[in-house]
Amino acid sequence: MTAMPATELDQPHDLVGIGVGPANLSLAALADGVPGGLATAFFEQRRNFSWHSGLLIDGATLQVPFLADLVTLADPASPWSFLRYLRSRERLYPFYFAQNFHIHRAEYDAYCRWVSDNLPGLHFGHRVDAVRWNPGTELFEVDFTQLGLDGEPETAGRAHARNVVLGVGSEPYVPEALRPLVSSPSVAVVHSSDYLDSRDRVLACEHVTVIGSGQSGAEVFLDLLRRRTPGAEAIHWLSRTESFAPMEYSKLGLEHFTPDYTRYFHALPEQTRDELVPRQWQLHKGIDAGTIAAIHDELYRHTLHGGWPDAVITPGVTVRTAGRIATTKVELHLEHRQQSARSCLTTDAVVLATGYRDRPPGPLLAGLTPYLRHDSSGRLRVDSDYRLILDSEVTGSVYVQNAETHTHGVGAPDLGLTAWRAAAILNSLTGKAPYPMPRRTAFTSFGMNRPVGPELPDRPPARLARTT
Ligand SMILES: Cc1cc2nc3c(=O)[nH]c(=O)nc-3n(C[C@H](O)[C@H](O)[C@H](O)COP(=O)(O)OP(=O)(O)OC[C@H]3O[C@@H](n4cnc5c(N)ncnc54)[C@H](O)[C@@H]3O)c2cc1C
Structure with missing residues (x-):
């Protein structure tokens, strides 16, 4: 690393973002429209x-x-909207007649790529390694490594910023018991996040086990079912949860994904927030009812030949441990708690739809340790404007996107709040309201004394080079 040439981005930036997923891409797109630049x-x-x-x-x-x-x-007037993307592709009329509110995931990916290909100021192939505060210059120093085509480090560099925003998202989670198998090349044990790359290999296996009852597990199970011959499916779908439960999608239930609820949640005591989040699992962890219906339809179609499908769907099962047998097979040691029963399942491939965990910001922010403030569980404290609470000596701000479930609730990863959060950050950053916010967003009044507004920040704005 020390042999690498160094790139110094001389001019300090008003804002440096780490990660370009939907959260920071939204912020970059809305920042592009801030008057004065x-x-x-x-x-x-x-x-x-x-x-x-x-x-x-x-x-x-x-x-x-x-x-x-x-x-x-x-x-809605931004040049970076989905409708503008469709217009650029001359697809507005087909979309209009398709009458689909819920677009294909592949289309959302293509739309975001169109934005990222055309928006200035995005640096791909750059990994950020560290963020520090320099009290002398009153700037954050953001160290990065420019990566080559194969991901190998090529050039070290540093950017300077008055403010920083973390949008590093989440990473696939593999339960402890299964970790050694995922890294073993001889067995087909893959996380669902790699499913499409591994699908041919998995389908070539005689027996497949899918673990996990969230949306990813359901989609993988459905896809495998559709590709197996009726009567010879040889699939197990297992889940630790007590049922393959639908995701809450009622219109009032969805109001938990509004700015109103986010504000209400942020104002609750820390202990109450911590008790609430796990109780709200069905708002985001279940399976979309349409996918459940499609699975049932497909299973039914597989009975048309006269027999039952060779598919075992069992909730309430925990994988205690797992090991490799022979060279290519996997043995899963299972427990059914309600029955107090244990058994072994031998399978040829495992797809782990075991979810994601927030990427811990700790390593990136290690250089800020003396300035960071934590709650009673050691998590970073985040104010209502998505700013980390820092020692007052630090005159810049560090914003977070999608790392604030503990302070802002289950809406943190939700795409429906992404543009609103990015706008809230820009309003806070500039101290003005380049993006005026609605005073009310839900029919439900969360709490007894519903706060009205305020969307203009009640604290001083972040430090900028110019007054916008
Ligand atoms: C399969 C799937 C489907 C989903 N579908 C929906 C949906 O339909 N609706 C919905 O509301 N939510 C959905 N979500 C949840 C959520 O909205 C998405 O996960 C979304 O991608 C979160 O965006 P993000 O920008 O916070 O993080 P990510 O998309 O994870 O992006 C973070 C980025 O940061 C980069 N990064 C990390 N560390 C560094 C570093 N040190 N330096 C440089 N770059 C770094 C990563 O490479 C990554 O590209 C879905 C999630 C999954 C897994």
Whole structure:
């Protein structure tokens, strides 16, 4: 690393972003429209924009309407909207007649790529390694490594910023018991995030086990079922949860994904927030009812030959441990708690639809340790404007996107709140309201004394080079 030439981006930026997923891409797109302009740079370690490429299964759709694109819910007139993308592709009329509110996941990915290909200030193939505060210059120093085509480090560099925004998202989670198998090349044990790359290998196996009852597990099970011969499916779908439960999608239930609910949640005591989040699992962890219906339809179709499908769907099962047998087979040691029963399942391939975990910001922010403030569980404290609470000595701000479930609730990863959060950050950053916010967003009044507004920040704005 020390042998690498160093690139110094001389001019300090108003805002440097780390990661370019939908969250920071939304912020970059809305920042592009701030009157007077903002000096921004966003760094992304991947070569190109890519959104969950391993799960862009044919026919899979977004779970939010297309209005939850990168900008529309904050600024319907933005040049970076999904409708503008369709117009650029001359596809507005087909979309209009298709009458689909829920667009294909592959189409959302293509739309975001169009934005990322055309928006200035995005640096792909750049991994950010560290963020520090320099009290002398009163700037953040953001160290990055420019990566080559194969991801190898090529050039070290540093950017300077008055403010920083973290949008590093989440990473696939593999339970402890299964970790050694995922790294073993001889067995087909893959996380669902790599499903499409591994699908041919998995389908070539005689028996397949899917683990996990969320949306990803359901989509993988359905895709495998559709590709197996009726009567010879040889699939197990197992889940630790007590049922293959539908995701809450009622219209009042969806109001938990509004700015009103986010504000209400943020104002609750820490202990109450911590008790609430796990109780709200069905708002985001279940399976979309349409996918459940498609699975049932497909299973029914597989009975038309006269027999039952060779598919075992069992909830309430925990994988205690797992091991390799012979060279290519896997033995899963299972427990059914309600029955107090244990058994072994031998399978040829495992797809782990075991979810994702927030990427811990700790390593990136290690250089800020003396300035960071934590809650009673050691998590970063985040104010209502998505700013980390820092020692007052630090005059810049560090914003977070999609790392604030503990302070802002289950809407943190939701695409329906992405544009609104990005707009809230820009309003806070500039101290003005380039994106005026609605005073009310839900019919439900969360809490006894519903706060009205305020959308203009009640704290001083972040430091900028110019007054916007
Ligand atoms: C399969 C799937 C489908 C989903 N569908 C929906 C849906 O329909 N509706 C919905 O509301 N939500 C959905 N979600 C949830 C959520 O909206 C998405 O996961 C979304 O991608 C979150 O965006 P993000 O920008 O926060 O993070 P990510 O998309 O994870 O992007 C973070 C980016 O940061 C980069 N990065 C990380 N560390 C660094 C570093 N040190 N330097 C440089 N770059 C770095 C990563 O490479 C990555 O590209 C879905 C999630 C999954 C997994």
